[in-house]
Structures are given as structure tokens and as C-alpha cells.
Amino acid sequence: MHETIRVTGTENPIVREYRSRPDVFRMLCWFASSLTVLLLAFILGEILFKAWPAMQRFGFGFITGVKWSPNREVFGVLPVLIGTAASSLLALCLALPLGLAIALFLSEDFLPSGIRQTIRFVVELLAAIPSVVYGLWGIAVVIPLVQNYGGILAEKLGFLPIFKGPAYGNSLLTASLVLALMILPTITAISRTSLVAVPYALREGAYALGATRWESILGVILPTAAPGIVAASILAFGRAMGETMAVAMLIGNSQRLSCSLLSPSNTLSALLANQFAEADGIQVNALMYAALLLVFMTLGVNVLGEAVLRHTQRATEGLR
Numbered sequence: 001m002h003e004t005i006r007v008t009g010t011e012n013p014i015v016r017e018y019r020s021r022p023d024v025f026r027m028l029c030w031f032a033s034s035l036t037v038l039l040l041a042f043i044l045g046e047i048l049f050k051a052w053p054a055m056q057r058f059g060f061g062f063i064t065g066v067k068w069s070p071n072r073e074v075f076g077v078l079p080v081l082i083g084t085a086a087s088s089l090l091a092l093c094l095a096l097p098l099g100l101a102i103a104l105f106l107s108e109d110f111l112p113s114g115i116r117q118t119i120r121f122v123v124e125l126l127a128a129i130p131s132v133v134y135g136l137w138g139i140a141v142v143i144p145l146v147q148n149y150g151g152i153l154a155e156k157l158g159f160l161p162i163f164k165g166p167a168y169g170n171s172l173l174t175a176s177l178v179l180a181l182m183i184l185p186t187i188t189a190i191s192r193t194s195l196v197a198v199p200y201a202l203r204e205g206a207y208a209l210g211a212t213r214w215e216s217i218l219g220v221i222l223p224t225a226a227p228g229i230v231a232a233s234i235l236a237f238g239r240a241m242g243e244t245m246a247v248a249m250l251i252g253n254s255q256r257l258s259c260s261l262l263s264p265s266n267t268l269s270a271l272l273a274n275q276f277a278e279a280d281g282i283q284v285n286a287l288m289y290a291a292l293l294l295v296f297m298t299l300g301v302n303v304l305g306e307a308v309l310r311h312t313q314r315a316t317e318g319l320r
Contacts, residue, residue: 044295051292054285062289068255068271070279075286077293079257083265084297087172087251088240090261091179096233098180099187104217106188107195120192127185135249138178143169143250146177150262161259170252172265178246183236190235194228195221227309234305238298244269268294 054062058075065076105111106120147169154165198221206216222229252264253274268290276287 044292047288047292047295050288051285054282054289057282058286058289062286063293066255066257070275070283073282075283075289077268077271077290079255080266080268080271080290081293081297082257083172083251084241084267084269084294087176087179087247087265087267088237090172090176091183091240092233092237094176094180095184095187095236099184099232099236100191100229102184102188103191103195106192108217123188124185126181127189131182131243131245132249134178134182135246138174138246138250142174142177146171146174146262154262162261164260165262167262168252168264170250170264171262172251173261175247175251175265175267176261178250179240179243182243182246183240186236186239187232190232191225191229194225194232197228198224230305230309234302234309237305238301241267241294241298241301242269244273248273268297 054075058065062075062077063081064078065074066078067074067076068080069075102119102123106116106123110116147167150167150171150173151165153163154167157163158165202220202224203216206220211219247267248270251266251270253266253270254264255266256264258265272287272291272294275283279287
């Protein structure tokens with residue numbers, strides 16, 4: 001038998017000296033985290049302070065109002081709120097299937113590695129293009145296409161409210177198409193990372209049970225990677241809501257409330273970009289009120305997305 005001898009009452013002086021030193025790295029992390037929270041609180045406080053006069057004067061009617069007339073000091077952002085949500089949601093609906101398909105194409109061995117890496121580089125390069133360039137491209141290419149084919153849609157499907165004519169070049173549909181292209185790299189990159197992270201043992205198990213390649217992709221790989229795909233959708237939707245320059249150049253900047261995708265519309269970010277430079281008096285306070293609403297909309301999307309993400313993680317735990 002072996003006896004274990006324990007020596008009590010002694011401690012290594014090096015360990016004692018190490019424990020007595022302050023954890024500088026932890027202190028720096030706490031400082032950076034606290035500074036980020038304080039900075040966010042400071043920004044929200046400044047916006048709220050500037051928006052408070054408009055909040056007192058217009059109240060909830062600012063949100064439900066449909067007219068924006070600085071000369072008469074009448075301000076309402078309901079059409080702008082609807083335009084912000086509609087353009088971002090439509091862009092996400094257009095970009096998510098395409099981005100997910102590209103991510104599957106890049107993560108699975110459909111083509112040689114060199115070709116897949118080239119396509120991946122080209123797709124991610126789209127994220128480096130400035131917003132104003134997307135706007136100029138939309139003016140040169142997308143607007144003529146929407147004018148031509150939008151007229152056909154209005155003629156054939158004009159009985160539907162979303163395709164009611166006349167078809168304008170600068171419209172909600174034009175801005176949504178360009179927004180979809182802008183958020184495509186975000187969806188593709190994050191979805192691809194999630195798909196690549198799926199353990200290969202799950203693929204082998206599906207093949208061992210007799211599943212085909214597409215049955216394995218649709219029944220095992222996609223459900224397992226669902227949390228990452230949901231996260232990609234949240235980030236892309238948030239970027240679409242906050243996009244400014246390209247939307248301001250393409251959406252038409254109209255305060256008119258319309259259900260048609262072929263009609264001009266407006267977003268909160270475009271409204272702020274177009275009017276803040278020349279605003280004064282109560283108009284500045286109204287624009288800051290609109291900025292506060294945009295912040296709360298983005299926060300609401302993130303909170304809702306986090307809830308959906310956690311639900312998806314719980315639902316797919318058994319597949320991991």
C-alpha cells in the first residue's frame with residue numbers, strides 16, 4: 001500500500017505572490033464592457049433628451065400620424081414605420097433563400113474546393129462595396145427593370161393591392177431588391193459557418209440509415225445548423241433596417257401611405273438622412289423622436305430574434 005503524505009501549513013511563495021497580484025486582464029475586460037454599456041446609455045440619453053420636446057408635444061400621435069409637413073409643424077411617421085419594416089422584411093424574404101442556397105453550395109462538396117473558395121470570396125466581396133455604389137447601381141440598372149416589368153405586374157396582377165399601379169422606378173420594390181443584395185453576404189457567411197460546424201458523424205449516421213444526400217441535408221444538416229441560420233437572419237434584418245444611403249437614393253422618399261410595392265415609400269433612416277441637415281426648431285426634435293423609434297425597433301428585433309434563437313437551440317438539442 002502507498003500512503004499519501006499531506007503537508008499542511010505551507011504554501012508555495014510563488015503561488016502566494018501570484019494570487020496577491022491584481023488580475024489586470026479581468027479588470028480591462030470589465031472596464032471595456034462597462035464602457036460599452038455606458039456609451040450606449042449616453043447615446044440613448046442624448047437622443048431622448050433631444051426628442052423629449054417632440055414627445056411632449058405630439059405624444060403617441062406622432063407614431064399614428066400620416067402627414068409630415070415641417071412648414072405647418074405637423075409630424076407623423078406611420079408611413080415611414082411601415083416602409084422601414086416592409087422594405088427590410090421583403091429584402092430578408094428575397095435574400096434568405098438565395099443566401100442559404102449559396103451557403104449549402106459552399107459547405108457541401110458539389111464542386112472542387114478551388115471553385116467553391118472563389119465563389120465564397122466573390123460573395124463576401126459584396127459586403128465591401130460602399131452603400132452609395134449600390135445606390136448608383138440601383139439607379140442605373142434596377143430602376144429601369146422595375147419600371148419595365150413593374151408595369152407588366154401592374155397590368156396582369158393589378159387587382160392585388162401589393163401590385164397596384166402605376167409602377168414607379170423609385171419604389172419600395174426597388175429599394176428592397178438592392179437591400180436583398182446588400183444583406184446577402186451576411187446571410188451566406190454566417191449560414192455557411194453554421195453548416196460547416198455540423199459534425200460529420202451526423203452525415204455518416206444519416207447515410208448509414210439509408211438517407212440520400214438531399215434527405216441528409218434537409219432532414220439532418222439544416223435542422224442542426226438552424227440556430228446559426230436564425231442568427232444570420234437577425235443580423236441581416238437589423239442591417240436592412242438601418243441602411244441609409246442606398247435606400248434614400250432608391251425608395252422615392254414619399255410620405256404617402258400605400259400598400260403597393262410599386263409605389264414610392266420611405267424609411268426612418270432615409271428620413272433622417274434627407275432632412276436632418278436642413279432641420280431646425282421642433283423639426284429637429286421630431287427627427288430625434290424618429291431616431292429613438294428606430295433604435296427601439298432595432299432593439300425589439302434583436303430581443304425577438306434572441307428569443308427565437310433560444311427556442312431553436314432547445315428544439316435542436318437532440319440533433320447535436
